[in-house]
Amino acid sequence: MMWKRIGILLCVFFLAACSNASEEPTLGEDALLAKRYLEEKGYEIVSYKGGDTSRFEKEDLLDSPVRDTWSVQTTPPDDYIGRDIKREHFVVRNHLLDDQYELGQTNVLVLIDDGDIIGGTSFPDSKEPLMGAPYSLDGKTAEELHPDYWTWREQWETKYSE
Template identity: 70%
Template structure:
């Protein structure tokens, strides 16, 4: 009789555990992720997958060094307002991008999209600088690149 009660009690506990697990909501994506994803879709990109996020910051002197310089060279927003602030980068794989299937990092501060970077989605190791969020090089964004670069170096080395 005691074994029967233990068996029934065990069955009830297992059923309760199973039903409780099925009622838990699936993990949801945060507001920043949803905003970044919607932004990418508005640009005509098909989001294949979400790869996570990271947060970084930089100081003025970092703007003269890689990788910070190469990231900010391909932004249309100047970096000055973001020096010393946390920048969240939401990472996605997208299709229909000028680079083909691509990794994109949407840069956000306080829930606002401030820019981003991209690079081809490749199984092979890649070498070189980032592209802008829409696949442009720093030379495409700054047609007189060397003059622009001199001004950049003068401004951020002060």
């Protein structure tokens, strides 16, 4: 009888652990800030995928993916070098990329530094692997944000290789 109870308890704990694994991550303070920001921009939140923290140094600005991320920001990276940047990941609807790729929803990463939103990126929500650089939070390419892209790129390389 005791082994039966132990078996039942183990099954209950196993099922509880499995059910928590399929739930969305909990929205912390930064995630709630990012969610409100996205909703104010007119995006419908489909799901929250979680958050993480990243850090980059000056030399990282010459390499993908750090350069690609900062090439689609309106804020220069200088004030954020060596700092922990929080990245909150959501899937949204009503985004420019929804129809462009006919997928109906878009992944967005909101970049936050010490409680302030400093930018973000977007990319199509595809089950298939995608190649290429991210879009800005609003779905613009680096070339759209920097009309003379190659001049901008040369200036970037010169500035961050010093």
